[in-house]
Amino acid sequence: MTAQEVRLCGLLLQEHFGDVVEKVGTHLIRSGVLTLRALAHETKLPLDLVKKSLCVLMQHGMCAFGAGRRGPAGPVEYHIICEHILHMLRYPRYIYTAKSLYGDTGELIVEEILQRGQMTMSSTVKTVADRLTHNMPALFAPEGQSMDYSEVVSAFSRLVETHFLQRCPPMASAGSSSSEAVNTPLPVVTQPTKPEDHPECYRLPYINLTGQGKRRRSSEDGEAEQRAAKKTKTDNSERGDEGIYWQVNFQRFHLHFRDQAIISAVSCKLDQTSSEIVRTMLRMSEVTTPAHAAFTQALSANEIFRALPFSYNIARPILDQYLTLLVNDPMEFVGRTGDSGGGMYVVNLHRALANLARATLESVVQERFGSRSARIFRLLLRKRHLEQKQVEDFAMVPAKEAKDMLYTLLSENLVQLQEIPKTPDYAPSRTFYLYTVNQLPTARLLLQHCYKTVGNLIERRLYETKENKRLLEKSQQIEAILASLQATGAEAAQLTEVEEMITAPERQQLESLQHHINKLDSSENQVDETIFLLESYINSTQAPP
Structure with a gap:
C-alpha cells in the first residue's frame, strides 16, 4: 500500500463517513491487522466509537475480521480492504x-444499496417505490397514483439476473472469543468472499410484496406513518427474505466498464459496425466468461450472425x-481459434487491456x-x-533535441536505460x-x-466547500423555505421576497462556486477512468494463466 493510496483512502473515508471512521480506517491501513482493544488503545478513541466505526466499515464491505495469531481461542483481528474503499470513487x-x-x-x-452498504430486497423495494412516488411529477402521476411494488421488484430481479447485485455471503465465524467481536446493531456483518465460494449468491428469495409507494405525509399524520413503518418491519418475516441481504457486485460493474472501453476503442479504430460485432461477442459471453479470463468463450461465425441486431442488416459475407x-x-x-461453424472467434481481453493502457x-x-x-x-x-x-534516425529528430527529450523522459522514469558491457570492466567506451x-x-x-x-482534487473541493460554508448553508435554508411555501400554496410575491434574501453578489458567488465544484467532480470522474484502465491492465498481468 503506497502513501498516495493511503492518503486517498483517508480522504474518501472522511468525506463519506466522517473523521472518526477515517481515523480508525487509516490506522488499520497503516498497521495491517489489529485487535479491537489494540485499535482503541492506539487511536486513543473510546471503545464504543471504535466499535461503531468498524460496524460502518464492515457494513460497506471495507473491513473484515478473522481469527488472530493465537488461533480460535485468541482475540478477533480486523483488517481493511483498501480496494473496496477506492471503489467509492466510482x-x-x-x-x-x-x-x-x-x-x-x-x-x-443501486444508489440505495451503495448508500447503506447492504439491504434486504423488501426494504429496498419499499424505499425505492416511496422515492419514485414522491418524485413523480403531477403531470404524469395524478393525485393518488403511486409506483407499484411489482415494477421495482422486476427491476431488482433484472439486476440480480445480470449479476449486478448479489447476496451477501453468510457470516463467517471468527473464533470462540466473542468478547472482542463487534456487537453490531446493524442487520448483518459479513466477510467479503468470492461469488464462486457462495453458489446461491444470485438466487432470488420468494417474497410476496403487494402495494404501492407512499407519498410523504404531513406533520399531523406522523404518528400514523410511524405505526405503518413498525408494521412493515414486523411483516419482513412474512415476505420470506428475513436475514437475506444484498450488495452491489463491483466486479460485474467493472467487467461492464472494461467491455465498454473495448467497444469504444474498436469504434474509434475501425467503425461502428465493427464495434457492434465486438459488442455482440462480449454480450454473448458476459456471464459465462470468468472475471480474469484472458479470452472470452469461443463463438462461431454462425452464432455471431444470429445474435447480431436486426437493425444493422449485415449479410453473412459482410x-x-x-x-x-x-x-x-x-x-x-x-482472435481466431478454429474453423468449425464458419470459424471460431474470441475477444482477446488481456491484449485489449494492454493496448488500451x-x-x-x-x-x-x-x-x-x-x-x-x-x-x-x-x-x-x-x-x-x-x-x-x-x-535520432528512426524518429527523424535532430540529435540535440532527441538527447534532451530522452533525458527528460529518463528523469521522469518513463524511459529506462539498460547497460550492456562488451567487457567485464563496464568501461563506458566499451558499453552499449x-x-x-x-x-x-x-x-x-502513472497509476x-x-x-x-x-487526492488533490478532493482536497480542493473540500477546501472550496469549507471556505463558502456560510453561503451554502444560507442558500440551503432559503431553498427549504421556498419548498415549504410552495407546498402550502403561497403567493408569488411572498416567494419573490424570500428569493431576494440572497443578494446579487452572493448569487454570483454561488454560481461561480457551483461551476468550480462541477469542474472538480468532472475531473475526478475522468481521472478515475484512467485509474480503472491502468488497474485492469495491471491486474490482468498478475492474473493466473
Whole structure:
C-alpha cells in the first residue's frame, strides 16, 4: 500500500463517513491487522466509537475480521480492504450505468444499496417505490397514483439476473472469543468472499410484496406513518427474505466498464459496425466468461450472425469480411481459434487491456512533453531497445533535441536505460547504452500519479466547500423555505421576497462556486477512468494463466 493510496483512502473515508471512521480506517491501513482493544488503545478513541466505526466499515464491505495469531481461542483481528474503499470513487459511475441500463428504478436501487452498504430486497423495494412516488411529477402521476411494488421488484430481479447485485455471503465465524467481536446493531456483518465460494449468491428469495409507494405525509399524520413503518418491519418475516441481504457486485460493474472501453476503442479504430460485432461477442459471453479470463468463450461465425441486431442488416459475407478485418488488425482485439461453424472467434481481453493502457501512456507523454517526445516513446515501445543514434534516425529528430527529450523522459522514469558491457570492466567506451520502455512499471508509476491527482482534487473541493460554508448553508435554508411555501400554496410575491434574501453578489458567488465544484467532480470522474484502465491492465498481468 503506497502513501498516495493511503492518503486517498483517508480522504474518501472522511468525506463519506466522517473523521472518526477515517481515523480508525487509516490506522488499520497503516498497521495491517489489529485487535479491537489494540485499535482503541492506539487511536486513543473510546471503545464504543471504535466499535461503531468498524460496524460502518464492515457494513460497506471495507473491513473484515478473522481469527488472530493465537488461533480460535485468541482475540478477533480486523483488517481493511483498501480496494473496496477506492471503489467509492466510482459510485457515481455505478449509479449512472444502472440508470442507462435499467432506467430510474435501477438507478435508485443501486444508489440505495451503495448508500447503506447492504439491504434486504423488501426494504429496498419499499424505499425505492416511496422515492419514485414522491418524485413523480403531477403531470404524469395524478393525485393518488403511486409506483407499484411489482415494477421495482422486476427491476431488482433484472439486476440480480445480470449479476449486478448479489447476496451477501453468510457470516463467517471468527473464533470462540466473542468478547472482542463487534456487537453490531446493524442487520448483518459479513466477510467479503468470492461469488464462486457462495453458489446461491444470485438466487432470488420468494417474497410476496403487494402495494404501492407512499407519498410523504404531513406533520399531523406522523404518528400514523410511524405505526405503518413498525408494521412493515414486523411483516419482513412474512415476505420470506428475513436475514437475506444484498450488495452491489463491483466486479460485474467493472467487467461492464472494461467491455465498454473495448467497444469504444474498436469504434474509434475501425467503425461502428465493427464495434457492434465486438459488442455482440462480449454480450454473448458476459456471464459465462470468468472475471480474469484472458479470452472470452469461443463463438462461431454462425452464432455471431444470429445474435447480431436486426437493425444493422449485415449479410453473412459482410460479417466474414469484418471478422477477418478484426483478426488481422494490429491491435488484436479479436482472435481466431478454429474453423468449425464458419470459424471460431474470441475477444482477446488481456491484449485489449494492454493496448488500451499503452494508448493511455502515449497520450500522457504527448500531453506533458509534446508530440516529438510521444513519437520517441512510441518508437521505443515498438522497437523495445534502441541506442541514442538509432532513436535520432528512426524518429527523424535532430540529435540535440532527441538527447534532451530522452533525458527528460529518463528523469521522469518513463524511459529506462539498460547497460550492456562488451567487457567485464563496464568501461563506458566499451558499453552499449540502450533506451527502453517497460510498460508495466510505467503503468504502475502513472497509476500512483493518478491517485495523487484525485487526492488533490478532493482536497480542493473540500477546501472550496469549507471556505463558502456560510453561503451554502444560507442558500440551503432559503431553498427549504421556498419548498415549504410552495407546498402550502403561497403567493408569488411572498416567494419573490424570500428569493431576494440572497443578494446579487452572493448569487454570483454561488454560481461561480457551483461551476468550480462541477469542474472538480468532472475531473475526478475522468481521472478515475484512467485509474480503472491502468488497474485492469495491471491486474490482468498478475492474473493466473
